[in-house]
Structures are given as structure tokens and as C-alpha cells.
Amino acid sequence: xxxxxxxxxxxxxxxxxxxxxxxxxxxxxxxxxxxxxxxxxxxxxxxxxxxxxxxxxxxxxxxxxxxxxxxxxxxxxxxxxxxxxxxxxxxxxxxxxxxxxxxxxxxxxxxxxxxxxxxxxxxxxxxxxxxxxxxxxxxxxxxxxxxxxxxxxxxxxxxxxxxxxxxxxxxxxxxxxxxxxxxxxxxxxxxxxxxxxxxxxxxxxxxxxxxxxxxxxxxxxxxxxxxxxxxxxxxxxxxxxxxxxxxxxxxxxxxxxxxxxxxxxxxxxxxxxxxxxxxxxxxxxxxxxxxxxxxxxxxxxxxxxxxxxxxxxxxxxxxxxxxxxxxxxxx
Numbered sequence: 001x002x003x004x005x006x007x008x009x010x011x012x013x014x015x016x017x018x019x020x021x022x023x024x025x026x027x028x029x030x031x032x033x034x035x036x037x038x039x040x041x042x043x044x045x046x047x048x049x050x051x052x053x054x055x056x057x058x059x060x061x062x063x064x065x066x067x068x069x070x071x072x073x074x075x076x077x078x079x080x081x082x083x084x085x086x087x088x089x090x091x092x093x094x095x096x097x098x099x100x101x102x103x104x105x106x107x108x109x110x111x112x113x114x115x116x117x118x119x120x121x122x123x124x125x126x127x128x129x130x131x132x133x134x135x136x137x138x139x140x141x142x143x144x145x146x147x148x149x150x151x152x153x154x155x156x157x158x159x160x161x162x163x164x165x166x167x168x169x170x171x172x173x174x175x176x177x178x179x180x181x182x183x184x185x186x187x188x189x190x191x192x193x194x195x196x197x198x199x200x201x202x203x204x205x206x207x208x209x210x211x212x213x214x215x216x217x218x219x220x221x222x223x224x225x226x227x228x229x230x231x232x233x234x235x236x237x238x239x240x241x242x243x244x245x246x247x248x249x250x251x252x253x254x255x256x257x258x259x260x261x262x263x264x265x266x267x268x269x270x271x272x273x274x275x276x277x278x279x280x281x282x283x284x285x286x287x288x289x290x291x292x293x294x295x296x297x298x299x300x301x302x303x304x305x306x307x308x309x310x311x312x313x314x315x316x317x318x319x320x321x322x323x324x325x326x327x328x329x330x331x
Contacts (some may be wrong), residue, residue, distance in 0.1 A: 025258030080203065090215050092187045142312070262274055
């Protein structure tokens with residue numbers, strides 16, 4: 001991996017630091033997310049049903065975090081995107097993750113991670129149907145492995161122990177919510193790219209601030225406004241079950257810290273290195289979830305997991321090979 005500047009040994013240390021930070025932050029967050037969606041809290045053995053509240057809490061913590069970072073390291077020049085430019089991307093960024101979290105009521109955490117790993121499928125589908133893009137045979141092989149693995153996992157029999165932990169088992173609805181999450185993520189990413197293209201001096205902290213500012217506004221209206229107002233019930237639940245409140249706080253802090261390491265990785269090593277780290281992290285998350293949370297996967301399901309991540313790994317290898325060939329031509 002080629003970092004942007006700095007000595008060889010220094011790059012290795014920074015890269016190892018980024019890998020450890022991303023893995024620790026998001027694997028811990030995944031365990032906490034699964035705990036909050038399946039655990040029964042307190043002597044009354046109640047579930048935390050208001051999973052959309054996690055989205056609001058995450059927005060607030062990340063907004064405060066980015067605000068503090070901008071106060072510590074203020075911009076030396078102007079020219080960043082205005083705060084109001086993030087309103088549209090924040091709508092889909094609010095709805096998408098909420099759907100992903102809500103899916104945990106209906107499918108297991110490993111199934112959710114696997115479904116959300118198939119981002120390349122809608123991207124290639126839209127590219128072919130809408131823009132007439134032609135892909136190579138190896139790219140189609142990657143897509144076949146991922147799509148086949150996710151489909152086979154969805155059709156494989158889930159253990160009764162896993163099903164009993166879900167609030168309302170309903171696999172088609174759960175997978176549907178995950179794929180809608182992917183669609184909204186695609187719009188969010190393209191809109192963010194458009195903003196940074198128009199305002200190239202925008203820093204990562206400003207993007208984080210703008211996105212989470214609007215996300216907080218939308219989620220406050222959704223969680224505490226009429227006719228839903230489930231935010232009050234979520235707050236009451238946290239007051240009655242401090243253990244749940246602590247898990248939510250740790251979940252949000254893990255997300256904020258993880259975003260920091262992602263920004264550091266992209267700025268020092270590029271987006272491809274970040275993709276590699278986050279993809280391998282997803283695989284480890286499934287393993288950790290299966291071992292720690294008592295959601296055992298069958299041999300067939302493990303085969304599907306290996307199939308999906310083989311496709312993703314092959315895709316990453318193709319991207320690395322393309323980058324290396326460009327570097328050789330440049331020199």
C-alpha cells in the first residue's frame with residue numbers, strides 16, 4: 001500500500017494504527033448494536049424496541065465530535081461548502097441507516113452485515129441499465145459470487161436459537177430494508193461527491209458536521225414530533241434501564257471514533273485502502289458476532305459468508321491491480 005508522503009516505517013505504523021482503530025471501533029459497535037436489538041433489559045426483561053433512536057443518538061454525538069475537532073483545528077482558509085448544502089444528502093443518510101438498524105428486528109446481525117456488503121450489485125445494475133456501462137468478465141464473477149452468497153444465505157435455514165432472539169422474525173422484510181439502505185447510501189455518497197466537487201476546500205470535519213447537523217434535526221422531528229413521538233418512550237426506557245443507556249452511549253462513541261480513523265485512512269492511504277480494511281472488518285464482525293452473541297451459523301451459511309467475501313476480496317484485488325498498472329504507466 002502506498003501512503004501519501006512520509007517514511008516507510010512511519011507509514012506502516014500509521015496504517016496499523018488505522019486498521020486497529022477501524023476494526024476495534026466498528027466490531028465493538030456491531031456487538032453493541034446486536035445487543036441492543038436482541039437483549040432483554042432489567043428485571044422486567046423488556047426489549048429496547050426504539051432502534052431508530054440509535055440514529056438520533058449517533059447524529060448528536062458525531063455532530064458534537066466534529067464541532068470539537070473544528071474548534072481544536074480551525075480552518076486556515078474559507079471556501080468550504082455552506083451548512084445548508086447537506087440537507088438533501090442528510091435525508092437519505094438519515095433514512096438509510098435507520099432502515100439498516102430496523103432490519104435487526106427481523107434478521108440476525110450476520111445476515112444484515114452480509115446483505116449490506118452487496119453494495120456492488122445495485123451499482124452495477126444501475127450502471128448497466130441506466131448508463132449502458134460495460135463491465136469485464138472478472139467484475140461479473142465478483143457480482144455473481146456476492147449475489148449468489150447473499151441469496152443462498154437468505155434461503156439457508158436459520159437456527160432456532162437465532163430466530164428466538166429476534167423481536168419479529170421476518171426475513172423478506174429484513175433483507176428488503178437492508179437493500180433499501182444500500183439504495184439510499186448510494187444517493188448519499190453521490191450527493192456528497194457532488195458537494196466536494198463544487199467546494200473542493202471542504203474538509204472531512206465540515207462534511208461530518210453538516211451531515212450530522214441536518215441528521216439531528218430530521219431525527220429530532222421524527223422521534224419527538226407528532227404523531228410518532230417514540231423518542232420520549234426511548235428516553236424513558238433509558239432512564240428505567242441505565243444499562244441500555246450506557247450501551248447506546250458506547251455505540252455512538254464507537255461510531256464517532258471509527259469515522260475519525262476512516263477519515264485518517266482515506267487522507268493518508270486513499271479510499272481503496274479504506275475499502276480493503278472495512279471489507280475485512282465486516283467478515284471479522286460476523287465471526288465475532290457468531291462467537292460472542294450466541295447466534296450460531298450453519299455450515300451452509302458459513303459457506304455463503306466465504307463465497308461473499310471471496311467475491312469482495314477479488315473485487316478489491318482487481319482495483320489494486322488497476323491502480324498499480326496506472327502507477328507503472330505514470331512512471
